[in-house]
Amino acid sequence: MTEKAEPTLFEWAGGAEALERLTETFYGHVKKDDLIGPLFAHMDPSHPAYVAMWLGEVFGGPDRYTRERGGYPHMLSQHLGKGITEPQRRRWVSLLLDAADEVGLPDDPEFRAAFVGYIEWGTRLALANSQPGATPPPKAPVPRWGWGVAPPYQP
Template sequence: MRGSVYDAVGGDEAFLALARAHHARCLADPELAHPFSGPDQHPRHVERLAAYWAEVLGGPPRYSRGCADQTHVLWLHSGNGEIDDLGRRFLACFLLALDDAGVPDDPELRACLRAYMTWAVADVLVYSPVDAVVPADAAMPRWSWDGLVS
């Protein structure tokens, strides 16, 4: 039996390295730099992002217990208008950051992470219209080797 995606990535330190690498790539992107460096950026954004990804992908519930819930995550990304290109750029930065962070080059793991982030970007984009309403009780997503766990 295969362990969690969280374990395959390498645990907390690996997710922190991935979040750092992803953040650096986003800051280097001319379109993503603004939302990733603006005054609304939480001072511990990278650590919180690492905790979020780790939890969603099978790690401990540090994000939902110590930071925020899924409703807050969706709210943070809501109401921005048409941002499809930012979503594509975000995904591209994530995929490149996998190598930057030294995530194992296991094809099944990489395919799982790509599928997760493709889904996650699409999920956030649902709430990008200016008049979007974020559900008050959005469940924290859980992603396994087989995709979204319902």
């Protein structure tokens, strides 16, 4: 008897299409937000697609962000010197979680715990790395986020 392979978070979320819907919806809200909208006032129109690629790679999908955008060093470069505040970080998280509900990402506790775990971890790093004088490591792999201690229930 062969054991069924555990799906990646990328697969469980619905793949690239689901993450693209998420980031398109999310950045639509970001642009209208008084607290974080100004940070994205001059956002590249492709920015939502790039963030979807990043999330896809982090959650176990294809390594497109690394191959097409430069991986971690490029992501880091997008945050250096931005001076993100804690209220801005929290609003970013809140709007992303609202968008996840709006586009119908899976809402089972296991997926959402893993999803929120990465979003908290990643945004706290972005906050720290954006501060004046921050000296984060210039090179690192793209993180690969998994289920943690509670894999999805599959009867």
